[in-house]
Ligand SMILES: Nc1ncnc2c1ncn2[C@@H]1O[C@H](COP(=O)(O)OP(=O)(O)OP(=O)(O)O)[C@@H](O)[C@H]1O
């Protein structure tokens with residue numbers, strides 16, 4: 226790099242050269258004049274020339290020493306400035322390459338992971354991490370991407386940081402934090418066991434249009450992070466935030482398109498398949514009601530088919546619902562299902578608490594089909610007058626009871642070959658590590674209890 230690159234050096238060199246030359250000339254002249262008037266009268270004749278020469282030699286020596294000192298100091302400053310410029314140029318080149326590397330397409334996860342990897346290489350940090358915050362809670366870390374750690378090391382550290390301590394400090398202040406030893410910061414709360422040693426720290430928010438896209442943390446750079454590192458990472462963070470925001474935007478658009486597609490499938494299922502099935506069950510019921518010559522066996526078979534179709538319809542309805550939304554209200558879905566089975570005069574529902582709102586859609590699915598079966602049994606086998614569906618939950622488990630006042634029955638040991646209802650119920654509950662319990666007394670009624678743990 227040419228030495229004139231530093232503007233300060235270029236402007237100050239010329240005056241200094243003139244000043245030094247004039248000072249040298251003035252110094253010699255003044256020395257000669259002063260010698261002539263102040264010193265010479267006191268010296269013996271004949272020694273004048275020699276004394277003057279000695280004074281001039283010593284004076285020139287001091288002057289040169291002084292001027293060259295200044296020059297070499299300036300030279301040093303120039304070299305330092307050049308080194309700094311060179312580092313900045315390297316940094317900018319790396320930054321440009323990093324931005325290029327970041328724009329490679331992929332899904333949102335790949336892109337964020339790429340940002341952490343590039344940030345780590347850019348700064349020469351040993352470890353890097355990027356925290357993404359919860360959408361509705363700007364202080365909770367929802368995802369944590371790391372770079373420089375093996376999968377085993379990540380696993381050994383246990384759960385992701387919670388956003389307390391130093392990481393939280395960056396989140397709260399929304400400002401960069403640069404530390405030689407992160408342990409010295411008052412907000413530092415220490416590391417969990419099996420955490421690799423980390424000392425130097427640089428953390429900063431990734432801001433895009435004043436919105437936080439995530440937080441970048443870099444640790445363990447040999448010699449610590451400098452102010453220059455920080456300004457380079459700040460530049461990088463700005464670009465990274467834009468890349469992440471962009472990726473998120475496209476992902477949102479894609480999931481919006483998927484949502485529309487799911488809605489369309491749901492509509493088609495509802496208007497096509499479901500209406501056809503409904504028509505078929507109506508025809509069967511009509512057939513059974515109006516044709517008097519059907520033999521009892523055929524009637525029983527037709528009723529069984531009609532019941533199977535009704536289960537299938539519940540299945541499809543449930544599927545449509547799950548296509549349209551990610552959450553399903555169990556109470557509404559249950560009412561919906563029971564209503565479709567005919568008049569609900571003989572049924573009542575009781576909910577002790579509202580934790581059914583926490584039920585996963587697949588759990589609801591299995592509960593609904595089991596309840597449908599139990600209700601159908603109570604009606605067709607028990608000839609019950611009244612059926613109560615009762616929801617109850619504790620901290621550990623949830624429970625649905627189907628209580629009827631019908632004829633009751635004595636359970637048969639090997640009924641499972643010809644009767645599938647109860648067996649299917651058990652299977653559905655076992656999927657969730659739960660079980661079915663049936664209590665029945667002749668002429669008093671039957672209580673079917675479906676129980677499963679929350680986790
Ligand atoms: N609520 C009830 N009241 C009276 N009897 C019942 C009740 N629930 C079940 N049973 C008796 O238990 C038997 C087994 O029920 P399960 O639901 O397994 O089979 P199914 O209803 O006969 O046939 P499937 O359900 O396979 O169509 C029934 O046949 C019936 O005798």
Ligand SMILES: [Mg+2]
Pocket residue numbers: 598601602645646647
């Ligand atoms: Mg049955």
